[in-house]
Structures are given as C-alpha cells and as structure tokens.
Amino acid sequence: MQKGRVAFAEAYGLENLETRTAASTASVFRAGSITKEFTAAAIMQLAQAGKLAIDDQVSKYVPELAGAGPLTIRMLLNQTSGLHDYTNAAGFDVEELEQHTSKQLIDFIAAMKPVNDFKPGTQWAYSNTNYFVLGVIVERASGISVAGYLAKYVIAPAGLTATGFDHVRDVVPGRASGYMSAKEKRGQYYNAPYIAMDNAGGAGQLRATALDLALWQQALFAGRIVSEASVAAMTTPGRLSDGTVAVRQDAPITPGQPNYGFGLELGKFDGVEAIGHGGAVPGFTAYLVTFPKRQLTVAIMTNGQVGPVEPFREAFREIVRAALHGLRP
Numbered sequence: 001m002q003k004g005r006v007a008f009a010e011a012y013g014l015e016n017l018e019t020r021t022a023a024s025t026a027s028v029f030r031a032g033s034i035t036k037e038f039t040a041a042a043i044m045q046l047a048q049a050g051k052l053a054i055d056d057q058v059s060k061y062v063p064e065l066a067g068a069g070p071l072t073i074r075m076l077l078n079q080t081s082g083l084h085d086y087t088n089a090a091g092f093d094v095e096e097l098e099q100h101t102s103k104q105l106i107d108f109i110a111a112m113k114p115v116n117d118f119k120p121g122t123q124w125a126y127s128n129t130n131y132f133v134l135g136v137i138v139e140r141a142s143g144i145s146v147a148g149y150l151a152k153y154v155i156a157p158a159g160l161t162a163t164g165f166d167h168v169r170d171v172v173p174g175r176a177s178g179y180m181s182a183k184e185k186r187g188q189y190y191n192a193p194y195i196a197m198d199n200a201g202g203a204g205q206l207r208a209t210a211l212d213l214a215l216w217q218q219a220l221f222a223g224r225i226v227s228e229a230s231v232a233a234m235t236t237p238g239r240l241s242d243g244t245v246a247v248r249q250d251a252p253i254t255p256g257q258p259n260y261g262f263g264l265e266l267g268k269f270d271g272v273e274a275i276g277h278g279g280a281v282p283g284f285t286a287y288l289v290t291f292p293k294r295q296l297t298v299a300i301m302t303n304g305q306v307g308p309v310e311p312f313r314e315a316f317r318e319i320v321r322a323a324l325h326g327l328r329p
Helices: 033-050 063-068 073-078 102-110 129-142 146-155 212-223 228-234 311-322
Strands: 015-017 179-181 189-191 204-206 263-271 272-281 284-291 296-302
Touching: 015 033, 015 212, 033 073, 033 129, 033 204, 033 212, 063 102, 073 129, 073 311, 102 129, 129 228, 146 263, 179 204, 204 212, 212 284, 228 272, 263 311, 284 311
Parallel strands: none
Antiparallel strands: 179 189, 263 272, 272 284, 284 296
C-alpha cells in the first residue's frame, strides 16, 4: 500500500494443502509477533489517557513481578527488561495444549528460575515475556481484556475487518491452515502442531490478512491510532541504562543490526529508512515493513514456517526490494 491505497495485492499457492483450496487476498493467517505493534499502541493510548505512564514501575500493575527488579514499562516496550522468555522456560511447552488465564501465566513467569537473564536495563534481548506482560498491563489499566481493548480501540479505528485475537475454537472464513517444512526435503510439509493461542496474549495472538496488516501500519504512521508524539516515541531507538543505544542482532526485517523502539524494528533496507516487525508461530510466518518517507507499506503472510530448507526470509526480502524499487513482485 502507498498513501493509503493498494498498489499491489496478490495471493499464491494454497490456503489448505489437503482440500487444495487456493490462497486468496482474503486468506487469514496468524500474525505472530506483529501483535507486539498493536500491544505497544494500546499502551501508548493508555498513557495518553493518563491511565499509566511509560516510566511507571511494572510492579504497580503487576505486583506478581515485584521480585524481578526495578522494571519499567519502557523496558518492556524496548525489550531491555531482562525478563526470561517464558516460551523457552522450563515447564512451558511452546506447543501447549492447555489454555491458561493471563493470571496463571503471570504467576508462571514470576516463578521462572531465573526470572531475569540480566539486570534490567543493562542489555537488549528479544523476549516474548515483555509483551505478554504488557498485554496484562493493558488489561489491568483499562479494566477490560487485552483482546477486547485492541478490538475496540486499536483494530476498529484502523479500519481492519479480518483482524483479531485468535482462538482455535473460532470459525474463521478463509482461515489458512499452517504447515511446517520437512527438514530433509524442500517442498515437503506436515501440519503444524496445535497451539493454545491464548497463551500468546499481547506477544503474538493476532490473526489477520496481509491487507489488514498493511492498512494497520498505514493508519499507525498517519497518526490515526495514537498521537504524533506517541508515534515518535514508538519509533525512537531504545537505550540501555548507561545511555547506549540498543541494537538487535539477527533482525528479521532489516539487514544488519537495527534498533528497536516500542514493538517496532528500526533500520534501513537498501539504504532507505524502514520500520516494521516480523512474526512467526508454528505453521505461519509474517513480514510487515513501512518506508515512512515514501508512505509505502509491504505486508506478506504465509502459512509456511521459516525453516532450513524454505528460504522464506530471503523471498520476503526480495518481494520488499521489488516493491521499494517500483517493480512488480
């Protein structure tokens, strides 16, 4: 999309391998960690409304984490909190069959050993825990569920019609089935394992279409979701406690070592300023990036998991490169 208009939209391949249903631009995929952008925007809305402050202590809203050190909401947003990633913690299986309440998962996070991988603010490390906790803060500061808050105050104002928190029980027209690539043979797939999506919360529970994701970033950067000042805060590189600007290693969106704002990766693509985020859950991979100076957004979603024999990331970057340079993908 460019300047709010669709410049190119196309679907390839199959929505479901077993029924041989063709993919379409209305196909719905899991968005994974692109959810983090939405959660960050919700936090900024609540800050604008005076219901929280970005530099508040996390324990003010989540007293269960009082033992995790002097954590601030800003540290969660910037991924500098040091909180261990709960999806990699002992006792938690990423292919969870059981759905947990946010309270149950917060208690699980608080009981992790270690709960911190480093002293808060001293390093940068990507952790889903940061954004799960932010989702809980949204709930406790607003008085409604994070899913309900996002639906009413973030998703609807952006004009999104196929985006929402994913639940396996939901009947979703156009829902794409997720697949994992076989390690030994390119083009061979098996069904992705079941996941209780409620356990992802504000870190990765959204489902959407690629068109909705493009609409989302166009709305966000046009100032229709949060204020111009909030957008500026979201796109300001995070800093460590010693003042050093934090960098991200192995960035999915922009090559090199970009910075990280509030749920947004900040870097350059072919020398052009690029802001976005990637998303991956078993069976699905998504890629979303905006070039602000060109008002150009590229959204790509697939029902294939990034793996050693399927170069999805490389393919995504080539599609983005084509769009950036005015070529047909």
